Amino acid sequence: MKYNGTHLFQKIYDYAIHRIESGEWKAHDKLPSVRSMAEKMKVHRLTVLKAYQLLKDQKKIYVKDRSGYFVRPEGLQTIDPSDNPIVSSFLYKNHLSEIHQIEVDYQFSKALINPNLLPNHFFAEFLKDVLLKEPEMIGTYSSLEGDLELREQLAAFFAEQSDIHVHSDELLICSGSQSMISLVAQTFLKRGDMVLLERPSYSMAIDVFLREGAQVETVDISPTGYDMEEIEEKMKQHRPKIFYLNPTFQNPTGYTVPSKQRKQLVELAEKYPCLILEDDTQYDMYFEQKPPAPVFAYDTEGYVIYLRSYSKYICPGLRIAVAACRYPLMKHLKIAKSLADNGVPLVNQKMFLPYFFSERMQLHIEKLRIALAVRKELMEAELAHSNWRWQSPDGGLNLWIQLPDRLPVDKLLSLALKNSISFVPGEICDPLKENRSWIRLSYSFVSESKIQSGVSKLLELAKEIET
Ligand SMILES: Cc1ncc(COP(=O)(O)O)c(C=O)c1O
Structure with missing residues (x-):
């Protein structure tokens, strides 16, 4: 993002307030000096000073002569965030x-x-049968990565349907792809890291990355896809940690990125080490022709996390989605998922499995x-x-x-x-x-x-x- 003066100031404010609010900076902790913060965030010292001044006015920090700025004990709790225009527009906005x-x-x-x-009545009948056949599933947790049978069948289905070749261990069942966008952002980003986004982009992903305190650069998406030279230039110059993309019937544009560019993207991700988060929620919603193979189909070295959701057009009530990636990334994702929710309810997965693969x-x-x-x-x-x-x-x-x-x-x-x-x-x-x-x-x-x-x-x- 090209920050103007106001944005830069908000960036510093946002950075500090998150740390105070999350407890990372505790009461009486010293804030980074104006100089070091300015260097770290690549802004002018006056911008930092202005942000610290506002925090002080709001009684979130205090100053000790010559020693610097410190977190005030009561901190944010005394302030309703919705009363503060900066806080309300930059924290947790959807x-x-x-x-x-x-x-x-x-x-x-x-x-x-x-x-x-959606065939809800058929599904309701179906659910009764599944539950009666395996009532013990109600009393059982799922494994962290998701039901093995479901992952094995999805792996076979992906190979047949979308040129995606994965082992069941490279799949992680999740509750809607939104949760995974958020988890990936939390896991792989630090505040101030650069993220590359399509312009325009899926609004709730933009909000996730901003919530994580990411800086944002953009590449335009058009009916013919991307300008690959622009992407390379941005990767070279800004070294984004993540490129989040939605290359198939993109939300909001409906545009689809062609195969050649998908392949080139993986090459660029390898050249300028950058994680690609490929959100493919609309893959099955084509009118005539199947879309091109996902970017993930070209990933041999483990630079892509692929998201496919079945929450929208199969059964929103179950919210089943799946993330696919190679081992080193999967290891981190699994740890993050275990800390977030320790797995998706088994009942949802067991019900989804035969229903999804049924002829009906x-x-x-x-x-x-x-x-x-x-x-x-x-x-x-x-x-x-x-x-x-x-x-x-x-x-x-x-x-x-x-x-x-x-x-x-x-x-x-x-x-x-x-x-x-x-x-x-x-x-x-x-x-x-x-x-x-x-x-x-x-x-x-x-x-x-x-x-x-x-x-x-x-x-x-x-x-x-x-x-
Ligand atoms: C591009 C995109 N990604 C993710 C999601 C979230 O989907 P889910 O219901 O699987 O969480 C949506 C839903 O609108 C979407 O359009």
């Missing part, structure tokens, strides 16, 4: 969930599958692809009456749309919410928070009939603003 919490009739902000598109389930995925393609086409047909621009995706759940210059996103969003329509403003998907002209419209949650009426209403509101 921009997407704030929008999702707004109740509206037309939910174009939720990139979730409408529950009516595979049929369901086929039907779901068609249902999503129809919804996408309905939305595009309605949008064709506007001068909005987008690239039609080959899979996924969203349209990434550029609005005309004279239609400000914030005005449209506020008018839309008043009229019970929500969507995601592009700004929250932008790690640099500068994007002012794009929006994400999801077609997966709203019913077919509501897609037409909702988009038509939204276009009318846009006209109101433009005229």
